Amino acid sequence: MKKRSFLGAIAALLIVSACGKKEQQAPQAQGPIPFPVQTIAPQDAIIYEEYTANLEGQQNVEIRPKVDGFIQKIYVTEGQQVKKGQLLFKIETQSLGQEAAAAKANVNAAQVEVDRLQPLVKRNIISNVQLETAKAKLAQAKAAYSSVATNAGYGTITSPVNGVVGSLPYREGSLVSATNTMPLTTVSDSKVMHAYFSMNEKQMLNFTRNFSGSTLEAKLKNTPEVSLVLVDGSEYAEKGKLITVSGLVNSSTGTSEFKAAFPNPDAVLRSGGSGIVRIPVQKGGALLVPQNAVIDMQGKKMLYVVDKENKVAPRIIETSTTAGKDYIVSGGLEAGEVIVTAGATKLKEGQQIVPQDSSKQSTPAKEEVATEETTNSSQKK
Structure with a gap:
């Protein structure tokens, strides 16, 4: 009996000990x-309205031939920086040169005829009508020569502006004419780049409400500087300014076109590129x-x-x-x-x-x- 009582006491102690451990392991209540x-x-906050824009130089001049002929020489390469008056192309004008020589000979012949008739008119040997007719023929010959000589000069093509040469779709020896659909090249003045973008009617209405001014021109002057996000997601270092907006809504697209100008001193921006114009608006x-x-x-x-x-x-x-x-x-x-x-x-x-x-x-x-x-x-x- 004593042995059973002892074993019972040990069992009771083990049970109490186990309960104590369970109480210690029980999770504590978690506070806030x-x-x-x-x-x-x-x-107050500044929000940015973003518009996809196309970039163009402030002057994009298409270079087209005024006469028909074969390209004898191309003096520039694509992407080259050129100055106003710099030689770009030389077009073969041999036939025009021959025509100019013939026209010059006609001028000389008409001049000889006038010189021959003048003393005869003074001595009343012939009527003045013949002299006047000869003078008219001389003037006509001079006009024809001037036209041919001018066309011959069109064979030498120079740049009309400072800028960067675009693509060169023709090669030396190609036959070109004034009726070609593609120009010989395009010279873009990219010192200042223009970003063209459009607003729909709702956006245009918000624009007129956000900026003060009684006219669109006045509202443009009151707009802050705008920024340009490039295609790689970076922001262009130079700030721009809105300079023009079309006064009418395009009936086919329902949009109005804006133009912003950005300085381009390091030639980072290229004509034909794209970006996103960001306009800050105070809200x-x-x-x-x-x-x-x-x-x-x-x-x-x-x-x-x-x-x-x-x-x-x-x-x-x-x-x-x-x-x-x-x-x-x-x-x-x-x-x-x-x-x-x-x-x-x-x-x-x-x-x-x-x-x-x-x-x-x-x-x-x-x-x-x-x-x-x-x-x-x-x-x-």
């Missing part, structure tokens, strides 16, 4: 986790939320709103555009509401948090606080 928050308030009374606070949910934007009991609830919002690293809210959120600005993916509906004013510390620090607290809680479990 700190998250950064922000109170929504209207404020007052905007509701801004950090992009880090927003979660994309099946094409919709969601964030968490904090109530008076510091409990969070998901909220679908609508945004119109971006301003720097913020979204501009157009619906779903009111001024005075409090939102979680970081770590929203760690939240669930109804969860209670410890709000921390995001204006007093940086967002990365707030995210680190929430992450660290969550990690510690997991380790305790």
